[in-house]
Amino acid sequence: MITIKGIAASPGVAIGPAFILTPDTAIFEKKKIPAANVQGEVRRYQEAIERTLEDLNKTEASAQELFGAAYAKLLKAHKLILKDPMISQGVPARIEKDMINAEYALYTAVQEITAKFEAIKDEFFRERRFDIADVAKRLFENLTLKKQNKFAAIKEPSIVIAHNLYPYDTINLKGKKVLGFATDVGGKTSHTALLAQSMQMPAVVGLSTAAEKIKNGDIVIVDGENGLLVINPTPEAMEAYKKEQGKIKKVEHSLKDINDLPNITKDGHRVSLYVNYDPRRDFKEMDIFTSEGLGLLRTEFLYMDRFDPPSEEEQVAVYKKAASRFDVRPFTVRLADLGGDKISQLGLARSQEEDNPFMGNRGIRLFLKYPNLMLTQMRAIVKTAAEVDAKVKLMMPMISSVEEVVQVKKYFKTVLAELSAQRITPKNPIDLGVMIEVPSAALSLDGILPQVDFVSIGTNDLIQYLLAVDRTNQEVADLYDAYHPAVLRTINFVVQAARKKGKTVSICGEMASDPEMVPFLVGIGVDILSVSPRMFLRIKNTLRNLNFKDCSNLAQAAILLSSSADIKKLKEYYKTDEENT
Secondary structure: EEEEEOOOOOOOOEEEEEEEEEOOOOOOOOOOOOOHHHHHHHHHHHHHHHHHHHHHHHHHHHHHHHHHHHHHHEEEEEHHHHHHHHOHHHHHHHHHHOOOHHHHHHHHHHHHHHHHHHHOOOOHHOOHHHHHHHHHHHHHHHHHHOOOOHHHHHOOOOEEEEEOOOHHHHHHHOOOOEEEEEEEOOOOOOOOHHHHOOOOOOOOEEEOOHHHHOOOEEEEEEOOOOOOOEEEEOOHHHHHHHHHHHHHHHHHHHHHHHHHOOOOOOOEEEEEEHHHOOOOOOHHHHOOOOOEEEEEEEOOOOOOOOOOOOOHHHHHHHHHHHHHOOOOEEEEEEEEOOOOHHHHOOOOOOOOOOOOHOOOOHHHHHHHOOHHHHHHHHHHHHHHHOOOOOOEEEOOOOOHHHHHHHHHHHEEEEEEEEEHHHHOOOOOOOOOEEEOHHHHHHHHHHHHHEEEOOOEHHHHHHHHHHHEEEEEEEEOOOOOOOHHOOHHHHHHHHHHEEEHHOOEEOOHHHHHHHOHHHHHHHHHOOEEEEEHHHHHHHHHHHHHHHOOOHHHHHHHHHHHOHHHHHEEEHHHHHHHHHHHH
16 A cells, blocks of 8 residues: 555545546657748648637537536636737747747747746746646647547546646546546646536645556545545555545535534634635535635736736726625735736836745735735725625735834825725725734734734745745645644734734634644634635534534643644544544
8 A cells, every 4th residue: 555645636535446647748849841831830830729719619618517607717718828929929930930840839839938837936826837738738639630538448437647637637527437536746726626626526636756656447545635645555444435435425415504503612612714715716615605704815816817917997896796795794805915926927127036936025025015006906995895795804915024014004094095085985994904924923913913903824824934844845745734833833822912902813724624723723712714615614514513622722732742743643632532522
């Protein structure tokens, strides 16, 4: 038995024989074209673009039917890539200039574009290189007139194992006897992972070289709960996972019954449950549960794949549509947490490339350096608050000092005054909050708290900054540890400091969506858990089966321990004690 640790992309457990998806290995040889044939080669390429556009239109219609309008927009984005000047104009220009075959001209163009995306440190934006590759793959197929039906050979319910699955591949998994999948590459923010969640298909990604260690027909287990791939499990492991699989299915079936019940522990302690929401996607789960509010609206996508920042009008339209789903409930919009690697694309000046964007000009630093970006977004948020009934809240990302908070507040007061002069005022006062992601912000809370109305802990970045671990780097992935004493102690410090000032604390990172971590967070005294839609009812079920007194004892004991191993042992002891009670 071999167990490989990856990234949990979509929850659930799938068990079955492996179906190895052979990677594309086509090598496009550089061929010289006679001058008389160059224009014919350009026409051949343009015809391939037209055929690819037809394919995308058909797939868009299929995605619309299977997944809804939001996923169909993914195909619209692919059509925009097809029309990008580097693809639509740059390749023909290469053919004419170098007198080379269309395949090689396209190959070199894609290599250059991909290299630029590979250099981006931000995981979300770096994952978009797979969209480029997906479109290019279709183009190559239409150039060579050799289309592949990769899944035709699946004759029985199977687990797809691949080095990578592109969005087009993932969409075509629907109805193909696929129980789940595992890939060597990819992250939680990839379209592939998000599509798997929509299909409620267990998936693990980021496994590095797993595809090389598995043969067709090997029995594998995809553990989408813990991000594990088990190859040829022992009878004991198989039995344990079958029991876990049954337990998950039983819980999933019963979850809808708890939707209207209060968010309280067994002994009556209340914890609010909010949701993290991405307005680009129609999560089906959003229609089967009711959250107490929106804990995090990410807005970075508004700045993607474009060369000018989004206008006020464009942003207001997005925010209003999203806010309409939350009637009079809290609606928290985070100012865009853009990395420095996006500056040049938005037409802003840069002095030099950043060697380490994680430690560079990102988040609120970027907005304070280019305040017009921030002012535009602030105006859009205030205009939205003037038109919707939801309680709009504004959150500042990547705060590292009280001085940054003071500067942002000055800009916000200016925006409020300007719009008030135009008789545009929010229906409800807009609360200001900060994301605690940088250790210096946590340790400076005594100065920050008097300046804000609420605090939200972004555990994803907080962990990587506390532990000096790039969470997207597979070389150090095993060091990214939510159980590290420094993580729990920092969360506890923030909660206790905020409580003394009467300010609420929410968790909006992945820890809030992890049932194993919820007892610690509840015991520490976190007021709000803001979770992914896919995990909302599961976290609610976890919360309702906890005892706050026990959670408090667990958390207080955990922050006194000196290693994550000891904390994990304590957690297992706690779970055993709970089960025996």
